[in-house]
Amino acid sequence: MSKQELTILGRAADDACCQGLASAPLDEQRAADLAKIFKALGDPVRLRLMSMIASREGGEVCVCELTPAFDLSQPTISHHLKLLRQAGLIDCERRGTWVYYWVLPGVLDRLAGFLAVPHSAKEPV
């Protein structure tokens, strides 16, 4: 359950951190990988899910706490969580009856690093 295409996209975000959006034109492959990540964040429900998970003390949230926060059916939430997982943003683990989700460490920081031009690159001092 916890291994999907995390590696690929994780790598994508990883590489991306070292060559930001504004440092050079993206090649098609990297653009495709990164677009998948941004697309995952490009939905209000998924953004809120991410926020609920990321802001959680302890880093983990049970699905049973996420679902009732929305006016959506349980399968829909499950579907959104799956997309976030396939984008390499979160992962999950079943523990008895419940499933817990957490944000993969470093992903958000790498993504932020990709967006923000490294200060040094901006101002050569």
Next chain:
Amino acid sequence: MSKQELTILGRAADDACCQGLASAPLDEQRAADLAKIFKALGDPVRLRLMSMIASREGGEVCVCELTPAFDLSQPTISHHLKLLRQAGLIDCERRGTWVYYWVLPGVLDRLAGFLAVPHSAKEPV
């Protein structure tokens, strides 16, 4: 041509920078505003467009330089540029026959700040 809904979404990203994704669960409104921005970046073509514009020495690119970089029709590129503009990420100006695009200053940094948890908030030291 240069004033669309830039203000609204620009504000959204602005507020967001002060209350990151991981600091507290996003309310519906902010989630919707921010999702629009991420959705704009959630397409390979638009990501490449953003990158081509952002990485440009001088900060400006003529559409006539962007269009031939893709295997897509001119109207399609024009449409993607419009979406990026409506998301508050770029702006443009006509100069004679040509139209030039640039990345709105600070937008990418604010977005990055929204994603990356402020270091201080992470480690209270």
Next chain:
DNA sequence: GCCCTGAATCGAAAAACGTCAACATAGAGG
């Protein structure tokens, strides 16, 4: 004025997406 070039808009078709109801699966606890 007329035409030419660059870019945006319009209208339509195909593909992708978000959502649900129905069903399937995984554990816990009898």
Next chain:
DNA sequence: CCTCTATGTTGACGTTTTTCGATTCAGGGC
């Protein structure tokens, strides 16, 4: 084993998105 609860999966449907060709608009030059 049977049942109950918590999640994931499937199939379908309406909406949105992506893309194009055709058209329109804006300026420059004749």
